[in-house]
Structures are given as C-alpha cells and as structure tokens.
Amino acid sequence: MLRKIRYTESSQSICADGAAGRIGTSDGLVDAAGKGGYMYDILIKGGSYPDFEKQQMVQGDVAISDGKIVALGRVDGEAKRVIEADGRVVSPGFIDIHMHEENFVTEGEEYGIAKLMLQMGVTTCLGGNCGTAHQSLQLFKDTIEKLGGAPVNYLMLAGYNTAREDMGISRYDAASAEQIRTLTQQMTADIENGAFGISFGLEYDPGITYDEVVEVIKAQPQEDLFVSMHYRDDSTGSPESVTEMIHIAEETGKKFQISHLSSCSAMGQMEGVLAEIKKAMEANPKLDYDTYPYNAFSTRIGTAVFDDGCFEKWNKSYDSILLTSGPHKNQFCDKELFEQVRREDPDQYVVAFVMNEDEIAAAIANPNGGMVASDGIISRGSGHPRAAGTFPRVLGKYVREGKCLSLYDALRKMTFEPARRLDLSGKGKIAVGCDADITVFDPETIADGANFETLFIKPTGIDAVIVGGTVALWESNIVNERAGRFINSPFYRKK
Ligand SMILES: [Zn+2]
Numbered sequence: 001m002l003r004k005i006r007y008t009e010s011s012q013s014i015c016a017d018g019a020a021g022r023i024g025t026s027d028g029l030v031d032a033a034g035k036g037g038y039m040y041d042i043l044i045k046g047g048s049y050p051d052f053e054k055q056q057m058v059q060g061d062v063a064i065s066d067g068k069i070v071a072l073g074r075v076d077g078e079a080k081r082v083i084e085a086d087g088r089v090v091s092p093g094f095i096d097i098h099m100h101e102e103n104f105v106t107e108g109e110e111y112g113i114a115k116l117m118l119q120m121g122v123t124t125c126l127g128g129n130c131g132t133a134h135q136s137l138q139l140f141k142d143t144i145e146k147l148g149g150a151p152v153n154y155l156m157l158a159g160y161n162t163a164r165e166d167m168g169i170s171r172y173d174a175a176s177a178e179q180i181r182t183l184t185q186q187m188t189a190d191i192e193n194g195a196f197g198i199s200f201g202l203e204y205d206p207g208i209t210y211d212e213v214v215e216v217i218k219a220q221p222q223e224d225l226f227v228s229m230h231y232r233d234d235s236t237g238s239p240e241s242v243t244e245m246i247h248i249a250e251e252t253g254k255k256f257q258i259s260h261l262s263s264c265s266a267m268g269q270m271e272g273v274l275a276e277i278k279k280a281m282e283a284n285p286k287l288d289y290d291t292y293p294y295n296a297f298s299t300r301i302g303t304a305v306f307d308d309g310c311f312e313k314w315n316k317s318y319d320s321i322l323l324t325s326g327p328h329k330n331q332f333c334d335k336e337l338f339e340q341v342r343r344e345d346p347d348q349y350v351v352a353f354v355m356n357e358d359e360i361a362a363a364i365a366n367p368n369g370g371m372v373a374s375d376g377i378i379s380r381g382s383g384h385p386r387a388a389g390t391f392p393r394v395l396g397k398y399v400r401e402g403k404c405l406s407l408y409d410a411l412r413k414m415t416f417e418p419a420r421r422l423d424l425s426g427k428g429k430i431a432v433g434c435d436a437d438i439t440v441f442d443p444e445t446i447a448d449g450a451n452f453e454t455l456f457i458k459p460t461g462i463d464a465v466i467v468g469g470t471v472a473l474w475e476s477n478i479v480n481e482r483a484g485r486f487i488n489s490p491f492y493r494k495k
Helices: 025-034 115-121 137-146 162-166 175-194 209-220 235-252 261-265 270-282 310-314 335-344 357-365 385-400 405-421
Strands: 006-009 039-045 046-051 056-061 059-067 069-071 078-084 090-094 092-094 122-127 153-156 195-203 226-230 253-259 289-290 296-298 322-323 349-352 438-441 462-465 468-474
Touching: 006 153, 046 405, 056 405, 090 092, 090 261, 092 405, 115 122, 115 385, 115 462, 115 468, 137 153, 153 209, 162 175, 162 195, 175 195, 175 209, 195 209, 209 235, 226 235, 235 253, 235 261, 235 310, 261 270, 261 289, 261 357, 270 289, 270 357, 289 357, 289 405, 322 335, 335 468, 357 385, 357 405, 385 405
Parallel strands: 039 078, 046 090, 092 122, 122 153, 195 226, 226 253, 253 289
Antiparallel strands: 006 078, 039 059, 046 056, 059 069, 090 438, 296 349, 322 349, 438 462, 462 468
16 A cells, blocks of 8 residues: 655744754754754654664654754654655665766766666765776766766775776786886875775776786775775686685775675575675675676676677576667677677677576575675666666565565665765764765565666655755655765875
C-alpha cells in the first residue's frame, strides 16, 4: 500500500533572535526545541533511521537547520517545512564511493550522471575511479564552481591510467623509471589539489606492473590515502588478481578498495575470493571492496577487456554483448557485428551479460565487508542502468524481495561505511551535528527503474532527497540541481 508522504509549509515566522546564532551548539538547541520556541528549517516526523551506534533501526524525528541535523528523537519545535514520514526510512543520503563523473569536455558543461545519482538517493559521490579521470581535476572543480554547484556533492580521485595515457605510454608497455617519477608527481599534485586518493585500472593498461603501482602509491606520504583498484584480470584470472591487490594493499599500507568485485569474480570465483578477502581484511583492516547489483558489466568495446580469449574465459559467446549506441543500439552481437564495432567504434560502451546472480548477492550481502557502489558511467547519453538504479535496486531486490541482507546492513554499506572509508566525519550518519544529507524512502516500494535499454526510468519509492539542508528531490522529481558542491579531501593544500 502506498501511503502518500505529506509536505507542509508553515507560515509561522522564524523566532526573533534568529536561527543562525544557535546552530552548532546542539545541546542548547535541543533544549530550545523542546520548549517549542525554535523554528527549524525542516522537520522530518515519524520515520525510522539507522543508528550506527546502537546498530539498529530506531524511530524518531529529524530536525534540520542551516544544513545540519540539529535535533533527533521526539522533536516538538516548529519548522518552516514539515515532512510527515510515517512508515518511511529516513536514511543518511547514500554515498556512492565508486562512480564515474561527467565529462565536461566532450559532453558539454551540464550534469548528466549527477542527476541520476540524485534521483536514486545519492547525496555524495566519488568520481575518477578505475584509473580514469574525464578531465583535469582543476577543470572539473572550476566547472562545478561555474555552474553554481552540482546536483550532489562531488569528491574525486586522481586517475592513474588517464595520466599514463596523456603521457603517451602504450597500454601494453611498462613505464620507465623517469615516467614513473613524472606520474608520481602528477598524482601528488592532484592529491594536494583535493583528490581523496588514486585510482588504478590494471586491466585497461596491462603494461602497468606491480612495482610501478607500489612505487607510485608509496611515494605519497598520506597514511590514510584512499586507493581504488580495478583488477588486472576477471573471471578465471580474478583469484590471482585479488591476491595481487591484497599484496599491494599490504605493501603500501594505504586504505585500499578493490573495485566492483562482482564484475570481477561473479563468474564462478566469488566464494573463494570472498574467503580470501575475509582473511586479508582480518590481517589488514584498511582493505575493503565495493560491488554493484547487476549481472552485467559495461565498458568500451575497444578495451583490452575484450581481447582474444575473453569469451572462452567467461564461458559465454558474442550474443552476451549488448551494444548501447550507434546504428545497432540495443542489439546483441554475433561474431561479425562484435568485430566490426570493435574495429570501427572502439569507444562505444557495451554491456556484457557474463555474471551469475547468486554470486552477486553473496558479494552484496557479505557480513564481513563490502560497500554498495554503482560504478555508474554515462557516455553519449546512455550507459549501464547501474548509474540510475544501484541503490534502490539493492533495497528492493536484495533487501525486501530477496531478504539477502537486512535493511540496516544495506544502509550501513551505502552510508556509514563509505563515509568512514573517506573520513567524511560529518556524513553517513543521522546524528546531531552531521550534515543534513538525507534520503527519505518507502521500504515497501523502493525499486530501480532503469534497464539495459534505457537509463531514464526513475526509481520508485524515493520521497525526498535533502542535500546540505536543501530539498533537492521531491516525490521523485529533482527540484534543486545545485545543492551539492565539490568537496576537497583532507589532503588538500591551499596554494
Ligand atoms: Zn572499473
């Protein structure tokens, strides 16, 4: 049964002494609210939220002022806006720790994927993954500034493969000692310009050696630097790839994230790989992974992923490859078409249906680790539905329908864990003093809408998304596209 969420505007004026002076002293504020003399910006009444200290869902109102959560529990104060959230979940906004940002250079200065992120309840996302940065960090930051903000909060990684390609190093060649020094400096420059860490895409540049990666990472002084890595080889090659990443993590000592685990190991290797990761995480708590809830991955058809032997390795054939643009859009391949498109349009994104459902569920539900992240990417206006449906899909298909994991655990993997991973101390929690990044949804109806034919079907069941205290989405519709901003990492050094 769909209960309609209510949203009311109060005409009452803000109390005479104004809100601003009281914000930030949460104890006093809670008292003031209790006396009914305080006017909040937003009051979300009657929902339930995950309490990561009590490790359970709890019932309570959430009051917001000046972009922060300022009171919780039974809140009796007045508010300019009241959201009646009976039966709803009031979650910290989802944090997508693995996605791919807009390409403002080739696709124009407008938001594409960030709007899809907002529509699926994401309030903060980390771009620049898999070794790929779609433009220089400075240009990305400048463009967000120029556009007056973003639909969601943006964080970035330095993309190692992009830097390598920009230097003209062939994907199959090892970098020279001098090239490695230059690459190291470029990574350092991005980190000091606000990147949270470095991403690598070993599969995309088979010439990248273990030693090259270790040298570049170890040269960075920040102990809590975040490193994400797209494996060197998938399916039958994935156990060895995971072992390599575990070794790199150990040797470098940074926070190390194995990227999109299911697209690497959900071809028959998941059980073994999860056991190995569990053991490695016990020895190295700075190791973890992210994963997405679809049985197909997506990448450019011209990449080394589709080099000879890939279909034998996956035990699949050409008809598992779906084209996503051009004259054969939405068509599955045969040998001839596959080879033609790979030759003539190598940058076209294609979808490969080569993963197994039970293994995907195991990676998501794993009680020992793992975060939910989309790996979403849009190119030429289309792409894999994970960019538009990942979070609602986990909450609908894997929590409500499949009962693979509890609602609380799913939310933990979408909010608290990625925030902790990135040292975003004010995010990923519903707690007094935290940023008011909040997603209100109906656990009975939330579901993804996008499919492999079109990205642009909205998720259902998302009532409201609040970004930094501003209502950015209301009843599935975006109402403010500029509430997010670029967030520099703690490693940022002002020039
Ligand atoms: Zn990747």
